[in-house]
Amino acid sequence: MRRGYLLNATVLLLAIPLLLLAATYQQASSYIITAQSQRTLVERQYFSVNGIQDDLQNIVELSFKRAYLTLTEYVINNDFVDNASRELKNLMIDGTIEGSPQEGMVNITLKTWFSNTVDYLHSIGLEITPSSPDEFVANHIEVTVGPLDAFHVAVRVKVKNITITDSSGTVMYSGDLPQGKDQYIYSVVSIVGFEDPFIVRELNGLYTRVITPCRIPFPGETYGYYNATREEDIDELTLNWCYIGIPDNSSAGMYYPTILDRFEGSMKNHNYYVFLSGQFRSDLGYAAELPVGLETFMIPDSNIDPTLLGALTSLGANVPSDYTSVSYYFLKCALEGEECDVQGESVSTEVPSFKLDSVTRLLVFGE
Template sequence: MRRRGFVLNSAVLVLLIPMLLLLATYEDVSSQIFRAQNERVLVERSFRGVAYFDSDFQRALEISGKRALIAAIDYVTATEEFIKQKMANETLKDLILFGTSEELSGYENLEKIMQNQTIERWLILTREYLLEQGFLIEQSNEEILNNMRITVGVLDSFTIFVKAKIPNITVRDFNGKIVYSGSIPKSGNPTYVFIDIRNLEDPLFPPMTGGRYSRSIRACVYPYPELTGRPVKVLEGKGSSDRSYVLGEFSRSIGEDYIYFGDFYPGDGALAYVLLNGSLELSAPIIVNTSVGGIPISPINVLDEGDAGVLVFRNLSAGSERKGWCALSYNYRVNVTITNPSPTTLTNFQVPITLKLSSNKISLPQTPNIVVYDGDCNPINFWVEKWEKTGNTVDLIIWVRTSISAGSSKTLSIYFDSSAPIEWGDPNLIFEFYEDFEDGNLDGWEFAGPTNWTATTDDARSGSYSAKSGVLSSKRETSCMYRTVTVSGDSELSFWWKVNNNKGILSFYLNNTLKDTTTNTNWQNKTYELSPSSYVIKWCFNTTKRNPKDSDVGYVDLIIIRKAGGSGVSVTSSEVESKPEYPLQPSVAKAYDLQPFLECLLEQRYFGVYNGWSIFERLEGSYDNHEKYEELANKTQDELGISYEDKHYPIGLVSFMIPHDSFDSKLYTLFALGLTARPLKEGQSSADYYFLQYYFGNGNETNGYRMWGVSYGTLDVPYFIFNPPVDLSFIPFFLDNQTAISILSNEAACDLLEGYTCS
């Protein structure tokens, strides 16, 4: 029995040994599998943690960067204080990292805007998250922040960048094993965040204007004119014209109000023509053989229907193809020289030219049509007050509006011919205010008394109409006519008045203060000096008759407000000349489509230019750090491989300020109310930083020029947002040569800036 038991036990043992070995092997493998699975979980968790680090670090930079920029802009616009203690990019860096900056200390909105969205807070939350996952960051938050490499800068005109990298970070599990050691991002390269500044408020305006004016940064459709395309389109060609500039709207339809453009001549009837093919033998201004960069191209492929345009014809001045005769439709002219002996430049000044014309060679016309040009064949605004012929002698009074430098002279040519197109000028383009009642109504005037004043042909000092007082029924009644006028500079008010009989009394009031009365039955002229302000001008009639008749009335006519000054201005004239005979020669000509530029001006859009003020300089209110910001931008663009045809993108911004009701009614109101440091000055650049420094600060003048088709030129046809007649010199827009070259090109600046001498 024992043997059997032994044998049985031995057999069982023999059988159990392999099983125990198998179990032992299974247990060992299972343990290895478990450990491997656990390590894989740890690896996956650490991998997810590191991946989380990369993506969330970039996201944190983006959120904190945007909030920092908004906080800086809000600080400057709300407090009206520029960032001065540090450069703006360093201030943003502090806000991104810590949510505070010495520059913004005490700023109550800072916490509301930042909302603790900083890199410091992100590190705290990241540490907590990894701790929940079973990991520890070895370095302290302070150590990480101090060693972090972060740069904030302007990337281009409409973008800022944040570049950052954590150079070394170590993550361990709870057992002390290192699961990650390296940089964030793990690639070793810095991460970039880009922040678009478009539609944000421009911080330059509120501090400069005392909070009275603001503007948002909106890009023009041609955002980088020095790189990607100009906001003016131009065609070159050969041309023929009786004047150097023609302004109008481009059209594919023939009409006397439009500049026709196409491939071939469509027939007579257009204001001017721009053609791919054609002849110069036309009386209307014409450009043919159109090209771009020397390559022939159809105007249809460049110009657009309804766009505002300027045709430029060179070599039309004296001694060239036109031999100085600007108006080919007119057979006669007289040259006048206006001399300004004073030490003050006369700008857009109204000059009366009084002449007695006579000739023993030609018969002077009885009722001619007239135009006026300067020595460069540029049309001059004018108005004919008088042309009276007696025998072969003419008494002429003609007003012109022109600018004459101090101590210098200007020669103008008055062309006349009875067979020429009808033209006697427009007094509304000459004077600050003009009223002759020739439209037969008193629109714009207000009245007081039993009956209103009316426009009448009963009597007139000039033309056919004057204003007549209302009919009175007793001597206790008074009939008044009045309106408000505004003058922007020292001016002179002039008017003519009379009464119908010596029982009538006509009184003149200025801001409800009686200035004078008349009982004279003959027309008399009165003048008054006005300083810049708004005035109520009022005339009132009453009578000493107990029972006045309908004929007991007073009359007022020819009310004019003109600029004051010009003491000593003299006018001399030549003899009457006849048009010489000579062959027509072509000139260098160009057709400019200004519509894109005009629309950007009207919508107050921004251009990205090399010499403009970047968003950071606008936060600082200074151009001092421009080179530093530009150097950093160029370096960053190189690192990112960003360029346009191997050229760096600019970082500067510029928009334009035009204090005219048609372009910017809010800015216009600031000037009208006298809320600027200085009154409007002819020739001060409209570039926003120059404009703000001069008119709202103590900056020096930056000289600018009027631009043909924007703030210079006269038209009798529809143009852009204006209805005829149009005198663009009423638009106070001036381009300094540097900004003009940046946006328009040097060639366009030479062609379109009035008075600019090309280098």
């Protein structure tokens, strides 16, 4: 009996810490569950659609920058695209170009953002309609990309007709993001410092230029003109490989490609892009009428640009003697046999191989 008593006492002594541990664990678990419930309740009480809208603004800006870089790399390494505005939109929405997923867009698309938003709302006891990311991108989001001016592209985004409810079915929010029929989330990206996709693609990767504004980025009455008799002005335009913003002259039949046209290697969508730029500037309150045409000058002269001359020779280009140095028309003529009717004459005796058509010369030099 004594031995049995000792065994029972020993078991009891060993069981007491286990019982205390179980009670403590139960209390801690209850505390954690209660704290989580309280946090969820607080988050739900202080839920504001403004937080989702701010989050949307952030993903739009990040996604747009990455989309522009991704499209640049794609065109440089593959080919021109049929519609640059549409492809930038698709990159932002689901990370694809012409239906092919692009590695650079993983986890930073609007579709992924919406999926994460659905999960977050569910975690605080809220539901959103639609809840399917596929339905969201198909019917509930509007994305439009266009040039803002020669050196900037913009995107406007609106989330349409969503409803957020709590567990009781009470509507917390119903409508668009941002609120208002004509309200959009905008993001603007500078293209300065990026490679020119048109020149690299036309010259099959043998030659490239980085988009850098000239000293007078927008020649004209407002910002001044270049001087054809000033050596430093001619050197600026011929040796620095810089870019200028230049407006169309429809009456003379001269049109200058926007950066989106340069992704396409043509100007079939040019009028639409010019229209979009006007809409964007109006929406954003831009007073200045900055041109959207983007150009640089190409001079196949061994003393001015031997690398360009070598690339053209390698590709068997036919460089006419009366070419215009405007890059779009020059390359279209030399490599594709198009636009060869845009002829040029020497601008300066200092660099006789720098030739411009009469319309471009007037826009740049004001003479």
